[in-house]
Amino acid sequence: MTEEMMRFEKEIGKKALWKGAVTVTFKKWQRGEKIYDQDKERIGILVPEETKTRWQDFTNNNNITTISKLIRMAVDFYIDYSLKTPTERDFAQLSYDLKESLTSIKGFSQLIIEKFSNELDPEILLRIKEIYNQSLLLENNIKEIQKDKETETEIYDxxxxxxxxxxxxxxxxxxxxxxxxxxxxxxxxxxxxxxxxxxxxxxxxxxxxxxxxxxxxxxxxxxxxxxxxxxxxxxxxxxxxxxxxxxxxxxxxxxxxxxxxxxxxxxxxxxx
CATH class of the missing domain: 3.40.50.2300 (Response regulator)
Structure with missing residues (x-):
């Protein structure tokens, strides 16, 4: 089996040889003809000639066999990227969860400082004060990020x-x-x-x-x-x-x- 045949089988998922003979599908692929499966549906798009040229140049320079493959790769990448990118709703939920936890940490540490500062070891008291201060800092940071998030997309006349x-x-x-x-x-x-x-x-x-x-x-x-x-x-x-x-x-x-x-x-x- 030639290297070209192996590339065909990897890309198309069909046999280049069957019972010692070259398959019709492989021959079509060699001639640059389109190959369709019964379980696949053709999707056509219209683009300007300039766009087609840019895509073709990109496929040639990056060892991508066809523009169709480039489009499939691009769509798959976009979908995967979109699924991994946090949405505003995700961010809002994360902020809510963080602030809930911070409220407890800040509240309990402040309570300990106010009621038991005279009874605690100085080093332990210092650590608790540091926890309290860091919780305040983190809370302010969350507020600033939320403020930026709210304003960055706000457009009006x-x-x-x-x-x-x-x-x-x-x-x-x-x-x-x-x-x-x-x-x-x-x-x-x-x-x-x-x-x-x-x-x-x-x-x-x-x-x-x-x-x-x-x-x-x-x-x-x-x-x-x-x-x-x-x-x-x-x-x-x-x-x-x-x-x-x-x-x-x-x-x-x-x-x-x-x-x-x-x-x-x-x-x-x-x-x-």
């Missing part, structure tokens, strides 16, 4: 920086009915943190916040090379004359006075 939660809800409902996604934050600090993470298409900004003035936030936005082109609109209950004056100084695009009328927001759709 409008950032609403407003310290009144009902106002955020009303605005979010209005824009979502129009087909736009929103994210609301309840402080200027949170707003700036969010802008460091993600660049929205538009910002709706309350002027009077609990921590940082909306005017100051707008100044920061306009002085940032990555953010300065984002349209900013104030929403506020302060006198119109003051807002108009600050509008020019801070570079905001416009403002809406509370209580606002939803028809006023139609102008914003030109920016989205």
């Amino acid at each position: 409008i950032l609403i920086i407003e310290d009144d939660a009902p106002t955020i809800m009303v605005l979010t409902d209005f824009f979502e009915l129009k087909g736009y996604t929103c994210k609301g934050v309840l402080s200027g600090t949170k707003g700036l943190e969010e802008l460091n993470r993600y660049t929205p298409k538009l910002i709706i900004l309350d002027v009077i916040l609990n921590d940082i003035s909306g005017y100051e936030i707008c100044n920061k936005i306009r002085s940032n090379e990555n953010l300065k082109e984002i349209p900013v609109f104030y929403i506020t209950a302060i006198p119109e004359s003051e807002v108009v004056e600050k509008l020019k100084k801070t570079g905001a695009n416009g403002f809406f006075l509370k209580p606002f009328n939803f028809s006023q927001f139609e102008i914003l759709f030109d920016y989205l």
Whole structure:
């Protein structure tokens, strides 16, 4: 039996020789003809000529006999990889399990420290304190990872920086009915943190916040090379004359006075 025959039998799973004669299937394979089994179903795909050329070059350079085999290998690899890769649900369950165990470890170690520190050997007490501190550290790490996981995939159109939660809800409902996604934050600090993470298409900004003035936030936005082109609109209950004056100084695009009328927001759709 030749090396080619052995390769055929290994790849196709059929006999190259039968009772001393070369099989028809082997001859077809030599001629490059397609070979089908009764228990196999043909699947066809359409790809551009450029893609076919890339695949063909890859098969030639990597000793893969046919494009069909390359596709089968790629699909099998993808399925195996997907099965081994943890999903968000897996991660959430792992976080839950870890935090449950950490709660017990942290709670019991803290209890021992508070109630029995005077009775314990100093070295043992030191070890228990170390367990407690490490459990706190691990808990914080889990929280940070969860926070990153939650934010890394969050994409939206409008950032609403407003310290009144009902106002955020009303605005979010209005824009979502129009087909736009929103994210609301309840402080200027949170707003700036969010802008460091993600660049929205538009910002709706309350002027009077609990921590940082909306005017100051707008100044920061306009002085940032990555953010300065984002349209900013104030929403506020302060006198119109003051807002108009600050509008020019801070570079905001416009403002809406509370209580606002939803028809006023139609102008914003030109920016989205």
